[in-house]
Amino acid sequence: MIVLGALVAFFPAAQACRAATPEVMAWCDALEKRLKSVDARFCQQQNLHPDKRRSVGGHPLMMLDAAPAKSASARRPVRILLIGGLHGDELTSVSIVFRWLRFLDEPLSRAHHWRIAPLANPDGLFARPPKRMNGNGVDLNRNFPTPDWAQNALPYWQRRTQKDPRRFPGNKAMSEPETQWLCAEIDAFKPDVIISVHAPYGVLDYDGAAPPPPHRLGRLNLNQLGVYPGSLGNFGGIFRDIPVVTIELTNATTMPSPEEQRRIWNDMLGWIQERLVHPESGPGH
Numbered sequence: 431m432i433v434l435g436a437l438v439a440f441f442p443a444a445q446a447c448r449a450a451t452p453e454v455m456a457w458c459d460a461l462e463k464r465l466k467s468v469d470a471r472f473c474q475q476q477n478l479h480p481d482k483r484r485s486v487g488g489h490p491l492m493m494l495d496a497a498p499a500k501s502a503s504a505r506r507p508v509r510i511l512l513i514g515g516l517h518g519d520e521l522t523s524v525s526i527v528f529r530w531l532r533f534l535d536e537p538l539s540r541a542h543h544w545r546i547a548p549l550a551n552p553d554g555l556f557a558r559p560p561k562r563m564n565g566n567g568v569d570l571n572r573n574f575p576t577p578d579w580a581q582n583a584l585p586y587w588q589r590r591t592q593k594d595p596r597r598f599p600g601n602k603a604m605s606e607p608e609t610q611w612l613c614a615e616i617d618a619f620k621p622d623v624i625i626s627v628h629a630p631y632g633v634l635d636y637d638g639a640a641p642p643p644p645h646r647l648g649r650l651n652l653n654q655l656g657v658y659p660g661s662l663g664n665f666g667g668i669f670r671d672i673p674v675v676t677i678e679l680t681n682a683t684t685m686p687s688p689e690e691q692r693r694i695w696n697d698m699l700g701w702i703q704e705r706l707v708h709p710e711s712g713p714g715h
């Protein structure tokens with residue numbers, strides 16, 4: 431016991447190296463089986479926590495927290511919520527978030543406070559074949575509680591999408607545990623920016639009045655796609671006044687090159703540094 435106590439005292443940051451719970455171990459193993467790009471051991475070393483809710487299909491809803499060390503800066507860190515896999519058949523949107531986790535230890539990344547949901551729609555990803563929707567057949571990116579939801583979401587789905595089952599918004603806003611979970615995270619964490627990764631449109635979308643959007647991340651150019659009832663961009667960017675950067679990778683099943691993965695990340699951090707880190711702001715800003 432004396433030896434253990436000494437070790438804990440000597441490594442105050444040992445929390446990050448603690449053993450993963452059986453639930454995290456199993457989730458990471460399942461993810462490695464589904465996506466060959468994910469390394470289960472690396473996944474198990476991350477600071478992942480399951481929400482009290484589960485997906486409709488019973489999968490854990492995992493969030494990673496990476497806060498800067500208290501002494502890192504006098505400034506209030508920028509809070510970033512990064513979301514992959516809101517659509518379960520966009521496999522690269524999960525894989526690239528796991529690649530980016532390897533960059534979290536770099537100085538520019540470490541200055542920020544991250545909450546990361548690498549896989550927001552586990553039902554969709556673990557389905558065979560993977561599907562866009564969750565276990566209830568709901569497009570989660572149409573289920574966020576935007577003020578126009580009650581009036582517009584179902585009519586939009588019926589008339590504009592001809593009842594496309596891939597775009598069903600649910601029977602009411604925030605009917606799904608996955609959207610309840612993400613909304614609760616937004617309320618609790620109060621992110622300064624939300625970054626949501628999708629595929630395969632090969633563009634960059636942006637919702638929010640300020641700051642000015644990034645014009646280019648890697649090879650992805652800004653091309654604002656429009657606003658949909660119940661989308662995360664509409665909810666965060668327009669209703670909650672939290673800028674939402676939507677990264678649409680070019681392919682849902684083939685990853686961008688390692689160089690392009692790195693360029694998108696660097697450009698994203700460059701934009702955050704330029705637009706969201708305020709040198710004049712002190713603690714408590």
Ligand SMILES: [Zn+2]
Pocket residue numbers: 516517520628629
């Ligand atoms: Zn998508």
